[in-house]
Amino acid sequence: MTKRILVVDDIGYILDLVQYMLQKEGFEVVTSSDATSALAQIESIAPDLILLDVMMPKMSGYEVIDQLRDLHLSIPIILLTVKQHTPEELQQLGVADYLRKPFHQQDLLSKIREHLSDRNGNTFHSTTQPPPT
DSSP states (O other), X not given: OOOEEEEEOSOHHHHHXXXXXXXXXXXXXEEESSHHHHHHHHHHHOOSEEEEESOOSSSOHHXXXXXXXXXXXXXXXXXXXXXXXXXHHHHHHTOSEEEESSOOHHHHHHHHHHHHSOTTSOOOOOXXXXXXX
């Protein structure tokens, strides 16, 4: 089954580049250039993973994370950011991982594959809430 990834970034060329890289690897890619439209799409497209820019106008990636937490959605999120994050910060945010910009294609693909499934092939749950039983 093809994995669907939502890429959210306000910089058009980053969206285009990431979409191209992921489609070339066989992923289904949905893009959004702002947080508001991304939130509107999430429930209808049911992404398997979200690549989320942190610094966006109007609504930051951190605010998107808060809203997803309020919806009790359990979707792995990889932050795309210029800031370095500690494991403690990632856990507190409830995200799977982060990738510093600029990033290499192989680093991006490696993190995506790592967080789409754990070592046993089970779905990875990114929120701090327990996975559904």
